[in-house]
Amino acid sequence: MSAVVDMPGAAHLVLADGVVHLDPEPAVLEAMLEGWALQQRTRFLNWESTIRPRIALVRRLTRFTNEYPWQWDPAEVEAFFDHLRTRRPGRPLAVSTARNYQNDLRLFFDYITDTRxxxxxxxxxxxxxxxVQLLHEWNTITHTSEYEGAAERRPLAYDEVQTLFDAADGRVGEIRARRRKGSLAALRDAIVLKTVYAFGLRRQEACGLDLCDLRRNPRVADYGRFGAIFVRYGKASKGGPPKRRSVLTVPEMDWIVGVLDQYVSEVRPAFMPGKHPAFWITERRDRMSLRRLNEAFETARQAADLPPELDLHSLRHSYVTHLIEFGYPEKFVQDQVGHAYASTTAIYSHVSDEYRNRLLRRSLQARHGDLWGQET
Known part of the structure; x- marks a missing residue:
């Protein structure tokens, strides 16, 4: 048996010696959670995105079982996940979400069962x-597929992208016609949606942009200061800092140059941001939030009467798919969107039948000559 050592999160470090608690069970649970949070912070895990949701999940399981971790058995944990699957009819728990929950709980059990x-x-x-450890290979979800998201989730077709942008632009005109407040914010929302698509950005990457993140591309001087954007808040590996990358403006998306020029020269100054560095400024002269960005997409999607399963991240999927259809090498696309592995980029791409038929036609012509397909 391993001896107890002064490791961050050890029981004797978070539970005061000689203190008699009137209600010991809740006190020990809180000490466990405090110790687990400390153990994770020493690994440089993020509080908001990683540690706090894990702590909340353990609390949910505690409320569901009405018992404490040292009292749990496998049947109670399995009943908890069955409850999560059935509690919202018509909105089933995603397999990937359930696996993440199981992995998080398994880490908690690893922590509280480690004799050190x-x-x-x-x-x-x-x-x-x-x-005891309650989650094992025999009662957890097996990872059998690279992609486990909703089957309905997909990239937008070209006409759907245009319809979405037309709806966002149309909202600006409607607000102005009614002489109501909000037209400036609606114009900003329309531009941010176009930027997310034109550079294949994640939510955090878009909201984290600062004005200084605009970059020139010496190879394409005509794009001026909009030849690329520098992403400083890319998706981080666990325990690591946000990943950085430069996303080049591609010729097929060069319409974004004029859009961003209008925003920088006319729209953003109208918010009177002062010295605030954020690229996307709100009416309160603050940085646009993730929630506000989601709302901007949802408002435009509803106005465009597009399917409800489409979300903001679908624009990133669309960007990957369309770059591949434009003929860019997969390595270039992978670098543009900041994927560590080519397999992830492949999951994001859903090329159209028209594109595949073009490839098929090109292959057949190469094999049979230009006369292939002509009537004889």
Whole structure:
């Protein structure tokens, strides 16, 4: 048996010696969660995106079972996931989400059953029962597919992208025609949606842009300061800092140059941002939030009468798909969107039948000559 050491999150470091709690079970649970959070912070995991949701998940399981971690058994954890699957009719729990929950709980069980942290001996001493690992290969979801998202989720077709942008632009005109407030914000929303598509950005990447992130591309001087954008808040690996990359403006998307020029020279100054560095400014002279960006897409999607399963991330899927259809090499596309692996880029691409038929036609002509397909 491993000896208890002064590791961050150890029981004897988060539970005060000699203190008698009137209600010991909740006190020990809170100490467990505090210790687990500390253990994760020492690994440089992010509080908002990683640690806090994990802590909240353990609390949900505690409320569901009305018991404490050292009292749980596999049947209760399995009942919890069955509850999550059935609690919202018509909105089933995604397989990928369920697996993430199971992985997070497995990490929690690893922490409280590790003898080096002292929780097994402490629980045995106080409650006569030690926590055990409850999630194993036989009662967790098996990863059998690269992509496990909703089947309905897909990139937008070219005409759907145009319809979405037309709807966003149309909202600006409607607000102005009614002489109501909000036309400036609606114009900003329309431009940010176009930017997300034109550079294949994630939500956090778009909202994290600053004015100084505009870049020139010496190879394409005509694009001026809009030849590329520097992404500083790319998706991070666990425990690592946000990944950075430059996203070049491609010729097929060069219409974004004029759009961004209008925003920088006319729209953004109208918000009177002062010295605020954020590229996307709100009416309160603050940075646009992730929630506001989602709302901008949802408003435009509803106005365009597009399918409800489409979301903001579908624009990123569209960007990947359309670059491939434009003929760009997969490595170029991978670098543009910041994927560590080519397999991830492949999951994002859903080329159209028209594009595949063009490839087929090109292959047949190469094999049979230019006379292929002509009537004889």
């Amino acid at each position: 942290y002292g929780w097994p001996s402490m629980c045995n001493e106080r409650f006569g029962r030690a926590p």
